[in-house]
Amino acid sequence: MIRVAVAGCAGRMGGTVVGAVEAASDMEVACGVDPHAGGGVSFPVFRSVREALDGADFDVLVDFTQPDVVEGNLREALPEGVDCVVGTTGLSTGALEELASLAPAGTCLFYAPNFTTGAVLMMEFAKAAAPYFPEAEVLEFHHCNKKDAPSGTAVRTAQLISEARGGRASEAPGRETEVAGAEGARGALVEGVPVHSVRSMGYVASQEVVFGSFGQTLSVRHDSWDRASYMPGVLLGIRSVGEREGLVVGLENFMK
Numbered sequence: 001m002i003r004v005a006v007a008g009c010a011g012r013m014g015g016t017v018v019g020a021v022e023a024a025s026d027m028e029v030a031c032g033v034d035p036h037a038g039g040g041v042s043f044p045v046f047r048s049v050r051e052a053l054d055g056a057d058f059d060v061l062v063d064f065t066q067p068d069v070v071e072g073n074l075r076e077a078l079p080e081g082v083d084c085v086v087g088t089t090g091l092s093t094g095a096l097e098e099l100a101s102l103a104p105a106g107t108c109l110f111y112a113p114n115f116t117t118g119a120v121l122m123m124e125f126a127k128a129a130a131p132y133f134p135e136a137e138v139l140e141f142h143h144c145n146k147k148d149a150p151s152g153t154a155v156r157t158a159q160l161i162s163e164a165r166g167g168r169a170s171e172a173p174g175r176e177t178e179v180a181g182a183e184g185a186r187g188a189l190v191e192g193v194p195v196h197s198v199r200s201m202g203y204v205a206s207q208e209v210v211f212g213s214f215g216q217t218l219s220v221r222h223d224s225w226d227r228a229s230y231m232p233g234v235l236l237g238i239r240s241v242g243e244r245e246g247l248v249v250g251l252e253n254f255m256k
């Protein structure tokens, strides 16, 4: 049995992770961590990761909390040799590397900007297309309660496109064409790739990558309509971290 602690267990994603872990036959919820949790659950819930480390025994910490608290959580868990599966977005590559270095040998920090297989494939297809199209823009669509923009998936996609085209910047009209009073119309530039963030009722998480060349466009789109779409990836991460060590970024590392 893999013993799992779920940080953010009272949240939208954390609550779904609790249900998925409880339904899996090879793992169990050892405890939850959430300062805003109510009662009514069958496992102990702690207010902080520190309290959970002192009061419960677990192999893996899953973190779906908030961009401003995830780093503190990992700073507590990793030095104690707890494998971490992180979905909370907002940590830079540099921060992830530094956090992974705090862990003893044999410990894994696994971060996936997106746990859906479809989004991982969408990023792979975008990476494959990028060298062949002079232009690429990322449009991402999320629910109104999302706390960060752009999304972690959009940032990762922009990084992959930039790498795949050797850092070459877009040739499309940029910020200099934005009219006064409507700054931002051309989106945020992430490694030279314009990223546009839509926030609206009705969405969970969608992303479209639009490529342009002479007389042709190519669109690669993924839609996640239910948080259940993330759970196979989260469970795969929980099952896989025990066999790895150091920093692993991206579900594609385990999807072979």
Ligand code: NAD
Pocket (backbone or CB within 6 Å): 007, 008, 009, 010, 011, 012, 013, 014, 033, 034, 035, 036, 037, 047, 048, 049, 064, 065, 066, 067, 069, 073, 086, 087, 088, 089, 112, 113, 114, 115, 116, 147, 148, 230
């Ligand atoms: P949410 O606001 O519904 O839940 C966050 C929970 O974290 C809340 O219950 C809150 O009380 C709790 N929390 C706050 N401080 C805490 C602390 N110190 N320790 C433990 N828990 C704490 O948010 P959500 O929609 O569930 O999203 C959570 C995160 O996951 C966001 O960063 C979001 O962008 C990210 N996300 C990632 C993926 C992915 O595939 N990687 C998918 C969806 C969401």
